[in-house]
Amino acid sequence: MNIDSIRNGIVIDHIKAGQGMEIYQLLNLEALDCSIALIKNASSGKIGKKDIIKIDADFELDLDVLGYINPDITINVIKDGQRVRKFHPELPERLTNVIRCKNPRCITSVEQEIDHIFKLTDRENRVYRCIYCESKAKGENI
Template structure:
């Protein structure tokens, strides 16, 4: 059995659906980090079956709403002296720019690379966003 110890000060991103941790890892730029980072994949979970966890031994500043775009069920725990001092449950933002990419090949953003990719939230419960230019629907965690 693999054992990952606790961190003294930093951030733990927990409750990531199995397989999505690597996507968050790269989106946060943790592959270029000069501090300790642990990506735990397919860890056993009583509530989720399997989950991913990211442990960051550093207090990095990042937009937690971006994490909700990858997995809306994620929890961010801030750790100080090996204790959780704050839990953050990110919510889906109303508007997203240059994070989601439109998959419609006829969308203006597919042809004109200088135009920003802009999506607006249309259904919070389903995690659905609509492209500002072509009305293509993007579903968080599925697309």
């Protein structure tokens, strides 16, 4: 398989195999008017299999989404065909409208206009809790 290199844009690498489409949707990449390559199950010496997303445009990434999904993801910024920056997203302290509270008694279940806000309460175990009801976010809440 041959995927062209990008001239100016972003490469999101070391995505856990199978999470590429989820990230594509959460970042709302379908709204972009540029070339985007989603490579699934590419071989990786580091993690076995991985997904890769190549975006042939320079735009503002939602690092909170990427940090929440997996702070081990690698983000490469490409300018004039050269990588100018390589970094990992950080685990965000707060998430707003990235995940939803599943507690039926939470105010966010009743009031539709209220933002779903979660705060990081345990960095080591990556635990987030709703700021309104303290319910623990689960991985399937994305």
